[in-house]
Amino acid sequence: MPEQQNNTPGTSEVTDITPIKSENDPSESVAVEKTQTVQLPLASRQKGVGRRKLLLGGGIALFVLAGGGTALTMTLMNTQWQTLSNPFLPAPTMISKPRHLVPGKVILTIDDAHTDTITNVLWDPTGRYLASSGYDYTVKLWDVGNIVQKQVADSPATLSRPTWQILKENAPFGFDELHWSADGRKLFTIVSEQNDDIKPIALNPFADNDKGQIFTNAKVKQSSFSEPQPAPQNTMLAAIDIIVRHYLKVDLWQIDKPDVPVGSLIYQDPDQFTGSFANILIIGWSCDGSLLAAFTSSGHLVIWDVKTRAVKKAFQIPRQQSDDTSTIKISRITLSWSPTNPHLLAVFNLAAIAVVDAVQGKVLYQLSTDDPDAFTRSINPKRNWTPHVVAITWSPDGRYVAASYANSNKVYLWDTQTKEPQMKNGLRMQQLIFPQADDPLAHSDAVADISWSPDGRFMATASYDESIKVWKVGE
Template identity: 20%
Template structure:
């Protein structure tokens, strides 16, 4: 009974974002044409429950997927072959993240587990389990040099970990309610976190001190990500909002209808999802998006760009992982 309640609490938290009134297309504009020069390349089947997290390895060779079936799968990106299934979590896997050198995968898990685990990608073996927390781990991210991890949990806390020794370095307190997403800045000096309290917080990664709180969202900020090689940070709730993390100024708001998103590697485009079977490809400067349909039969939950910017991987409630790609020039390349 408790697990069922927790599951539906999480579904309702997402639903409050995606079911609130929003405009799926630009205000006053005609419905845009679908992205016709993208195509479905591969369908990776094997998970037996929702696929809540997907991430392409930095070297472009592999894809990791985390699922409510309590497993992590490693796939060969070019062929779609299943390389490893990682067992060990005793509850839903909320988050997977590759180390910068593509050698390790970190994962965070749900209410009955509440651990962060680190896996050796080549062998598929468990390398380390960090001390068990008192709340589910919604998000994990590596520092750019691979020496540390940051995690965000349902207890409202952001934690910084030393990977080699498995020790807690800092506990960052300031959010009220669940922390949904964490991200390390490209230069490694800052951490961004987003939460149920409708804010994004910017922290000093070295000291753990709070530098500033970014406001403006009207609903939970469910995802946060830094623009590559930039001080700009974006948050996704009912809409995508972009701030300058140095000044705290809001610099751009993209139209309604996105709660999870990912920047393209060169920062010119985004891919987002809004709680249905459609992926949206954004031209960030223009503020325009076009829908991409690749055959998911239930809500898309997670997205990741390939390092070269030519492909996307998506995970869904339909239990599949799908790889799509540009058939001609890619929108992330201009």
């Protein structure tokens, strides 16, 4: 059978944007040398709803992904951004882990950070910058390091303008479409070329005249990819090949050889073309870069040995029950590897998180919550989601897991090293929830993404209320 290709719509033009003046600490500023205009194509995922069937637990459950969907082809035409004069100042002093975990206290608020849902918030490896993206078609860079390190006042600091941004029209950034390089000098997202092929691109917001480095496959006429993720050691890039085939595929590039992939990871999904073709929803690297995990639309967790390119394990995680056994509406599927254990990862499992030993191919235990807010359905008819985990992140020392739920404005934390976890229905309950219901600084809507700072003392949350907050969580 000849290969089939996903259909993509045509291109749209993006208007020019007005340069944004740099602003850091309200009492300090970063000099801006000049503004540059470049032409750079960019693509992202459709904001509308896409449907994918997942075979989970022996039955077909229709998952409706809001904000995921199929890739759209868009073109960024006359984009302007700021060039920083000296972006890499000495990084904040790092500590290996919080000396004491505390309930989160807001120390920095970025109100109106975006004008629509924020899909990604990412702390860079130095702990100085936050990158964010959203359905408002922008990627922004926020200089927060000095503020969070020096903030001692009772009231939180505020930040109103980013240091750098890219704006594109009619092409919102979906979840997991933005990643830092391991050295913190580049941001990876996806672009589209004139023939509608979608490609990974590395952008350097700190360089003059940077037009981005596109990763492609010069050996084939057409190729399209999604969710590019650089490896932790900063020498390899992985991206999901979204061409429809009888098998699922992730391509790998060396960072310095962007024209042709150096290898591919292949998985023959047993449910491919059984009622509907399968695809890969999310990928992630182990902390040492030796393994790569993928979660498929048929419900399989696939683990590859990157060096040998062989499938190490492929198995289904027993699905947690839902009140609605027919149509399950979710906003995001996610997985997160431990930053210290290359065999351990946490994987979305509806309203629970499965902690998996990737080498043994088995679930060690599952995390969940007894907080009613996590299971309350939204009154917004456009977000009538089945209760489910949205964001998952580990503390830098690999001890704690933090997560958010689709209809809750709280952050939930579990201590994976506790010797006496509180159990309920075979699931480990959280040790900590913040903020309290009466906290005036809490998000006014659900938390869409979470990022733990490299030193373990701070946590950034992005919300459907279009704001970003930085919380002090470690002393």
